[in-house]
Amino acid sequence: MNLIFLIARDSFKALLHQRLLVGLMLVAFGMTVFFSAIMSRTRDSITAQFDFSSTETNSPVFGKMNEQDKKKMNEAMEQGATAIQGFFYAASSFGGSIVALMIFSTAVTAEIRRGTIRLTLSKPVSRLQYLAGKYLGGLAVMVIYALLTSAAVLIFSASTKVQLSPVLSYAPWLMFCRQLMLGSVALLLSLFLHPAVAAVLAFFAGNGLFSTSNPLYYLLPSYAPFNVFTAILQGSMMSRTDVVLLTLYALDFVVLMLLLALWRFQKREVCS
Amino acid sequence: MSAIQTENLGKGYRAFLFGDLQQPFALKGLSLEVREGETFGFLGPNGAGKTTTILLLLNLIQPTVGSAWLFGEPVSRSGVHRRLGYLPESVNLHDYYTGQGLLEFYAALLNVPRETRRPRIAELLKLLRLEDAAHKSVAKYSKGMLQRLGFAQAMLHDPDLLILDEPTASLDPVGRKEFRDILLDLKHRGKTIFISSHILSEVESVCDRVAILQKGELKRVGTLQELSSSRSGRLILQNVPGTVLEALAATSAEITLLRGQVTVKIPDAATLAVIEQLLRQYGIQPERTEVETQSLEDIFFSTIAPPPPIP
Secondary structure, eight states, X not given: OHHHHHHHHHHHHHHHTOHHHHHHHHHHHHHHXXXXXXXXXXXXXXXXXXXXXXXXXXXXXXXXXXXXXXXHHHHHHHHHHHHHHHHHHHHHHHHHHHHHHHHHHHTTHHHHHHXXXXXXHTSSOOHHHHHHHHHHHHHHHHHHHHHHHHHHHHHHHHHHTXXXXXXXXTHHHHHHHHHHHHHHHHHHHXXXXXXXXXXXXXXXXXXXXXXXXXHHHHHSOOOGGGOOHHHHHHTOOOOHHXXXXXXXXXXXXXXXXXXXXXXXXXXXXXXX | OEEEEEEEEEEEEESSTTOXXXXXXXXXXXXXXXXXXXXXXXXXXXXXXXXXXXXXXXXXXXOSEEEEEXXXXXXXXXXXXXXXXXXXXXXXXXXXXXXXXXXXXXXXXXXXXXXXXXXXXXXXXXXXXXXXXXXXXXXXXXXXXXXHHHHHHHHTTOOSEEEEESTTTTOOHHHHHHHHHHHHHHHHTTOEEEEEOSOHHHHHHHOSEEEEXXXXXXXXXXXXXXXXXXXXXXXXXXXXXXXXXXXXXXXXXXXXXXXXXXXXXXXXHHHHHHHHHHHHHHTOOOSEEEEXXXXXXXXXXXXXXXXXXXX
């Protein structure tokens, strides 16, 4: 177990030294901040549309409006905030997916290409320990990414006093599960194919394109239920049971992919 | 016990994922034994299969046929790697560490006890003249420094077996000399050393036995004396009767008589056999025998087939 954590720590360190990856994470984080800022600006502009006398008195805006204006303003603010939250979610989800694909599709192959894997595996490290360590290292980076984006939303919603969609209470978790699923598929495929091809295939490997009568529907991962973009826009909530079931599905799927990856990695020649 | 043993070890490469095995094999039916405590030179021209053999021994690639063992255990068991140190041909190290940090990482992987880790690393950094660069990023190391750091990581846990692939390729003459001294010290301490190298003089100076590989096939294996085909040399004889002198002069050997001492200069193995029989026949024991063995370079070039002539 100790060896797995040592490899994970090394992998984490290596990932944080990848300029492209850190840049990508910063861009994704920047997009989150950008949408949060827009959320704040939207709220201000909507308020300004209905604020006819705020410059004249110090009283709250709502106190100067009639009931109809108040209702219109509430609706407009709600629509604006919902749309922005939806776009924020889509941006951070897409950014996170790209980060996950990049991390996991290169986790092992980059070390094979550079030749550094030779020294690590010449130590008493089994391939299971190596692969598990690599996955854990990537997972740690994904946790940081998820925490950063979640923290950004909380900070901006607190500072702008915008009511967050209740869907966002579990959306980051489902997004994280989906990214780990994507990552595990990318890791498996990267042991057969070029990492870039593996990443692209993993991204489009969902069963969303197939009907339930097609066997591929049951073979390919089901990413769609993890995507709550529509739910944010429509305000439809998912039950707690559904969230738990989706988590279990993701866990099952990741374990299966990792077992397949291990099977492949045991036979894989680790010399470029 | 054997430190390294291979039996009919072979490696072929596939054209693609499901393609047919491509000929020729990178390694063909290698059966080899390296005994514990031995310093073994592994020689061959480029593409002979030396690095392939090492990768197979480290279980980094899978054999197409045959098996390999380290200290009696199959190479696929990662536990056996506890007893081995490896220096690859091109040393690629994690460049996001400092020299010291990298050695600490590998020492942790090798389960070197925490209390001895720092002193051991300091000792190796000093031995390999990397003390001043210990806290420098590995990315800023020169080729020679990387080679020395690679050697340090191979020796971290004082392994019983060292597998070194072209260990002095990036070292300057001073570095080579220092490296040879370290190897001799390890040899005297009873460590098993397996060196693949193109530098024949280096192998000759430290190795007990050598193997010569060509196009994936093991051509010869043995000590320098065993491999030496030339049996030229000199016999020093005293009190040789005239009849024997005449018989000796009739052979192709060169006879010199000086103050009653006869020196017989033997040009080849066939003449040596004739003279030995002659001396046995007359009951004469040579006072001294000086057999000249070939240099490793001579052995190497006589073993590998000469390149085709340029038209």
